[in-house]
Amino acid sequence: MASRMASITGVLLLLLVVPSSSSHVKFDLHGNIYPGGCIYVSMRIGDQVYNLDVDTGSVLTWLQCHIPNCEGPCKTWPQQHPLYKLKYDKLVPSMDPLCVELLQHPGNPEGSTCEYSIDYVKGVSHGLLIRDKFTLPIARTAHHIIPFGCGYNQQGFKPCQNLPVDGIIGLGRGSSVNLAFQLKKQNVIKNDVISHCISIRGGGFLFIGDYKHPNNVEWVTMDRNAEHGHYSPVLLGELFFNGKWISEKPMKVVFDSGSTYTYFDRQPYKATEDAVIGSLHKSLTTVRDNEFKLCWKGTKIFNSVDDVKPLFKPIFLTFGRGGAKGHKATLDIPPENYLVIKDGNVCFGISDHPRLGETNLIGAITMQERTVIYDNEAGRIGWFRDSCKGKSGSVIPSRL
Numbered sequence: 202m203a204s205r206m207a208s209i210t211g212v213l214l215l216l217l218v219v220p221s222s223s224s225h226v227k228f229d230l231h232g233n234i235y236p237g238g239c240i241y242v243s244m245r246i247g248d249q250v251y252n253l254d255v256d257t258g259s260v261l262t263w264l265q266c267h268i269p270n271c272e273g274p275c276k277t278w279p280q281q282h283p284l285y286k287l288k289y290d291k292l293v294p295s296m297d298p299l300c301v302e303l304l305q306h307p308g309n310p311e312g313s314t315c316e317y318s319i320d321y322v323k324g325v326s327h328g329l330l331i332r333d334k335f336t337l338p339i340a341r342t343a344h345h346i347i348p349f350g351c352g353y354n355q356q357g358f359k360p361c362q363n364l365p366v367d368g369i370i371g372l373g374r375g376s377s378v379n380l381a382f383q384l385k386k387q388n389v390i391k392n393d394v395i396s397h398c399i400s401i402r403g404g405g406f407l408f409i410g411d412y413k414h415p416n417n418v419e420w421v422t423m424d425r426n427a428e429h430g431h432y433s434p435v436l437l438g439e440l441f442f443n444g445k446w447i448s449e450k451p452m453k454v455v456f457d458s459g460s461t462y463t464y465f466d467r468q469p470y471k472a473t474e475d476a477v478i479g480s481l482h483k484s485l486t487t488v489r490d491n492e493f494k495l496c497w498k499g500t501k502i503f504n505s506v507d508d509v510k511p512l513f514k515p516i517f518l519t520f521g522r523g524g525a526k527g528h529k530a531t532l533d534i535p536p537e538n539y540l541v542i543k544d545g546n547v548c549f550g551i552s553d554h555p556r557l558g559e560t561n562l563i564g565a566i567t568m569q570e571r572t573v574i575y576d577n578e579a580g581r582i583g584w585f586r587d588s589c590k591g592k593s594g595s596v597i598p599s600r601l
Contacts, residue, residue: 224390224391224392224410224411225390225394225408225409225410226337226338226339226384226390226408226409226410227338227406227407227408228242228244228338228406228407228408228409229242229243229404229405229406229407230242230255230397230398230399230400230404230405230406230407231243231252231403231404232361232364232403232404233402233403233404234399234401234461234541234550234565234566234569235541235542235543235550236363236543237361237363237364237403238361238363238364238461239254239361239364239366239461239565240254240255240397240405240458240565241253241254241255241361241364241366242255242370242407244335244336244337244370245335245336246264246285246333246334246335246336246349247285247333247334249282249283249285250282251264251282251285251366251367251368252280252281252282252364252366252367252368253366253367253368253369253370254361254366254368254370254459255370255372255397255407255458255459256369256370256371256372256373256457256458256459257372257373257395257397257432257456257457257458257459257575258373258430258432258455258456258457258458258459258460258562259319259321259369259371259373259430259459260371260372260373260374260375260376260378260379260429260430261303261317261319261349261350261369261371261376261378261379262347262349262350262368262369262370262371262378262379262380263319263326263328263349263350263351263352263368263369263371264284264285264349264350264351264352264367264368265277265278265280265284265285265352265353265355265367265368266284266285266286266287266328266350266352266353267284267285267286267287267353268287268329268351269286269287271353273354274327274354275354276354276355276356277352277353277354277355278355278365279365280365280366280367281365281366281367282367284367285351285367285368287329287331287351287353288333291331291332291333292313292314292315292330293314293315293329293330293331293332293348294312294313294314294315295308295309295310295311295312295313295314295315296308296309296310296312297315297330299315299330299348299377299378300315300330303315303317303330303378304317314329314330315329316328316329316330317329317330317350319350321358322460322554322556322557323357323358324355324356324357324358325355325356325357325358326350326352326354326355326356327352327353327354327355327356328350328351328352328353328354329350329353330348330349330350330351331348331349331350331351332346332347332348332349333346333347333349334346334347335347335380337384337389339389343389345383345384345387345389347380347383348378348383350368352368369459371430372395372409372458372575373429373430373431373432374423374427374429374430374431374432374575374577375425375429375430376429376430380409381393381394381395381409381410381577384409384410389410390409390410390411391410391411392410392411392576392577392578393577393578394408394409394410394411394412394574394575394577394578395407395408395409395574395575395577396408396412396414396572396573396574396575397458397568397572397573398570398571398572398573398587398589399458399565399568399569399570399589400569400570400588400589400590401506401537401569401570401589404589405589406589412572412574414572414583414585415585417585418574418583418584418585419530419532419583419584419585420530420581420582420583421434421435421520421530421581421582421583422434422435422436422580422581423435423575423576423577423581423582425580427455431455431457432455432456432457432575432582433454433455433456434454434520434530434582436520436521437451437452437453437454437520437521438451438452438453438454438518438519438520438532438561439451439452439518439519439520440452440465440469440472440473440516440517440518441516441517441518441519442472442473442476442477442480442514442515442516442517443476443514443515444517445476447469447472447473447476448468448469448472449468449469450468452465452466452469452518452559452561453559453560453561454518454520454560454561454562454563455561455562455563456568456573456575456582457562457563457564458564458565458568458573459565460562460565461564461565461566462550462551462552462565462566463534463539463550463551463552463561463562463563463564463566463567464551464552464553464554464557464561464562464564465551465552465553465561466557466558466559466560466561467553469561470551470552470553471553473516473551474495474549476514477495477513477514477549478495480513480514481497481512482512482513484499484500485497485498485499485512485547486498490543490546490548492543492548493541493543493548493549493550493552494549494552495548495549496543496546496547496548496549497546497547497548498545498546498547499512499546499547502545503545503546503547504542504545505542506536506537506540506541506542506547507537508542509536509540509542509547510535510536510537512536512547513536513540514536515533515534515535515536516533516534516535516539517531517532517533517534518531518532518534518563519531519532520532532563532567532584534567537569537570538566538567538568538569538570539551539566539567541566550564550566550567551567568584569589570586570587570588570589571584571585571586571587572584572585572587572589
């Protein structure tokens, strides 16, 4: 979920612990692209387990929150677990360095709270910055005091349609408030590296910390000057459909797991739409749908993407020179990474969005069946095809 929030840095007084021998924390992923609409982890915060949408496009982790005697708009979406109940001794004051940088003001000596507003592509979340204990899947007694948001008013969006989550885990780039930075600061992990693998069958895994990857990773250099929170290649992308170049100009790309679907700028989207329609198998006919812009029915009911893969062509996104001399890093997007099955029909999981301007979001649908690595230490983004089956790591799953 692409966030436009301000940069957050500062100093926290945190519990120092001994690093784990593996120097990473592993979470099980839950949910699915369709019909669930999001991929989430389960984590104990305070004394309650919550489900958090995994978002590499924003930096702040936050929960929907109940504030006693709330004045003004206080709106939350229905969720599985009870709302987090604000305890006033957990509040971060206005003069705290985290708040000063979050809100980009010099601080208010009279202010007892740090109130923020985060503008996402699909809505706005208002809340208060607080601190509480997180129980991580390292040991059942491993508690870590982490800053996060108490979101008491959500306007215009919810992260999932059919799998209500309780908040968002912000893993975006370039902020001392995100979870990976905090775990490194507390010596739980050695390096600020995030890896995830989203299974097309649902679920998958999330690693925070070092991740042992194979030699066939496609690497691109990370743009350190990208908008705050965004993981963008420094090189612009070029779009190909079935081997033919279709983007009129290079594309600014953002990898954003919090976006369920992939969104292209107007021209590359129109070119992709035209290419897909122009190559349609004669057995497919267009049907209207209230959720997707493009859907097709076949001569029989489709039960899975496997049924339609032979009927569609692959898309490729290339990024200049990669790690090897003269090598172009390529993100292959086969039909299973841009199609979903709905009500026996097949629908197009790529769209355009007027609020994104010239930004192109690579969403969770396109990340399926591959591990994506965000290496903030080396300043690079990588990916490789993967079955997303369980990897060795912490013996305690995230569903505590």
